[in-house]
Amino acid sequence: MNGPIQARVRSAGRPNPTNSDAWTDADPTPPPTKRPTYPQPSWPAYNAAQTNEKRLFLPLLADLCGTVPEPPRKPGRGRKPVPLKDGLFATVNKTYSGFSSRRFATDLRDAGAAGHVGKVPHYNFVFKLLDDEAVTPVLRDLVTRSSLPPRAVETRFAVDSSGFSTSKFERWFDAKYGVERRRSTWVKTHLCVGVDTHVVVAAEIGDAHDTKMFPGLVGTAADNFPLCEVVADKAYLSNENLELAEDLGARPYIPFKVNSVPGAPGTVWNRLYHQFALNRDEFLRHYHQRSNVESAFSMVKRKFGDSVRSKTPTAMANVLCKLVAHNVVCCIHEAHVRGIPVGFGPKPEPEPEPRILRFPGA
Numbered sequence: 001m002n003g004p005i006q007a008r009v010r011s012a013g014r015p016n017p018t019n020s021d022a023w024t025d026a027d028p029t030p031p032p033t034k035r036p037t038y039p040q041p042s043w044p045a046y047n048a049a050q051t052n053e054k055r056l057f058l059p060l061l062a063d064l065c066g067t068v069p070e071p072p073r074k075p076g077r078g079r080k081p082v083p084l085k086d087g088l089f090a091t092v093n094k095t096y097s098g099f100s101s102r103r104f105a106t107d108l109r110d111a112g113a114a115g116h117v118g119k120v121p122h123y124n125f126v127f128k129l130l131d132d133e134a135v136t137p138v139l140r141d142l143v144t145r146s147s148l149p150p151r152a153v154e155t156r157f158a159v160d161s162s163g164f165s166t167s168k169f170e171r172w173f174d175a176k177y178g179v180e181r182r183r184s185t186w187v188k189t190h191l192c193v194g195v196d197t198h199v200v201v202a203a204e205i206g207d208a209h210d211t212k213m214f215p216g217l218v219g220t221a222a223d224n225f226p227l228c229e230v231v232a233d234k235a236y237l238s239n240e241n242l243e244l245a246e247d248l249g250a251r252p253y254i255p256f257k258v259n260s261v262p263g264a265p266g267t268v269w270n271r272l273y274h275q276f277a278l279n280r281d282e283f284l285r286h287y288h289q290r291s292n293v294e295s296a297f298s299m300v301k302r303k304f305g306d307s308v309r310s311k312t313p314t315a316m317a318n319v320l321c322k323l324v325a326h327n328v329v330c331c332i333h334e335a336h337v338r339g340i341p342v343g344f345g346p347k348p349e350p351e352p353e354p355r356i357l358r359f360p361g362a
Helices: 004-010 043-051 053-066 084-097 101-113 124-130 135-145 210-224 239-247 268-278 280-304 313-317 320-337
Strands: 156-174 179-194 200-205 229-231 251-253
Touching: 043 053, 043 320, 053 084, 053 135, 053 320, 084 101, 084 124, 084 135, 084 320, 101 124, 124 313, 135 200, 135 320, 156 210, 156 280, 179 210, 179 280, 200 210, 200 320, 210 239, 229 280, 239 251, 239 268, 251 280, 268 280, 280 320
Parallel strands: 156 229, 229 251
Antiparallel strands: 156 179, 179 200
């Protein structure tokens, strides 16, 4: 190889201003794309929310727990039980503090002195309450009720699931390979989260497939919020879920799978399938909102821990205490940033109008 061919091979890919015959890259390497950032809308409001969070958390939590009706007392003689609202306050406040029950006893006595609880329970009462199956639906209702203050601004929601690790392990013998295997157990949590405020509007605990959890989560959100958009990943894709979202007045943004095919003409599946295939950029612009449910899981795990220390299945399911504390914190943040009024107590009854007596002919 001699002459101009050899010179071109040596100069391939390298610019040579002195040689017009030198080969150059047809497609130069593009500059690195700058990662988008999302700054705080107002740093003074954010700082005020963070510095006043703990001071506002206790009275708001007391108001929230005060909305729970007391269960009927069992007939018979005996010691008067601890009110359920005081037990719920102690349990959620302990989760917020991150202390063990014995070290949390000091904070609980301070809450009693401040009037947040009527009767200060023993620290062992927290364990007893968490291991009560009747408390799980109450906590699930508290999660929904604690998300209601930002109802005026939330119209878009994202659905996803994640797991909280436990200290328990499953062991079994694998007969095929002749070895003993083990794995840690997880508490699978399904959430429906508001895109703008990250409040958890609905939560379910269970190992069921994500597709089966979608109707309950979205249905609970529709009972308390106006639905405009619902975003979820491929695990929630089904014809029933797409039709349910549209029946509730929301536009579903759930990506179709690689093996998905068009449906019958006139069906919701067929229409959304073609919109997904023909307007992919527009779909992805809305689907990007699903990252907010990942942010909500990250907020809960970073602040209140990514594991549960309970041992029994019932107490593990009551990981819902983390979600209640998370919602109260989000409401405090929104009260400072957006000016949303926050309050969980019962609405005051309007004063009756004064009765005016008029004389005949007046």
